[in-house]
Amino acid sequence: MEIDVSADAFPYLTRINVLHSFGEIIDIPALVAANTHPWYNQTLCEVNQSVVRLGVVQGEYHWHKHDAEDEFFYVVSGRFLIDLEDRVVELSPGHAFVVRKGLLHRPRAPEKTVILMVEATGIVPTGNA
DSSP states (O other), rough: EEEEOTTTTOOOEEESSSSOTTEEEEEEEEHHOOOEEEEEEEEEEETTTTEEEEEEEEEEEEOOOOSSEEEEEEESSSEEEEESSSSEEOTTTOOOEEEOOOOEEEEEEEEEEEEEEEEEETTTTTTOO
């Protein structure tokens, strides 16, 4: 399933279909190289009751929150900022951060950035706010 939320309010390409099954090799560099969208999110695989997603992002996401799920972000390359109501978290390659459920946040990437995210399987990628 693909959610193309490319209306003016949500100019993102979010694919929630599970791309790979158990036992398959996932070629992250090939997926990154094939991407042409400025804010791309692809579900790679399922792990227990969670999914691992690949993000190739540049620009700003909207302010949002997830009422019932935490989000884990890991930066592979680039620079990733997470605006919180009281501070900005800056992540470089090799850095990770968990946004607690219910916390209003806005992800940003001032340059092309590759991230991996771990989220509950049922999370709504565009948030509740």
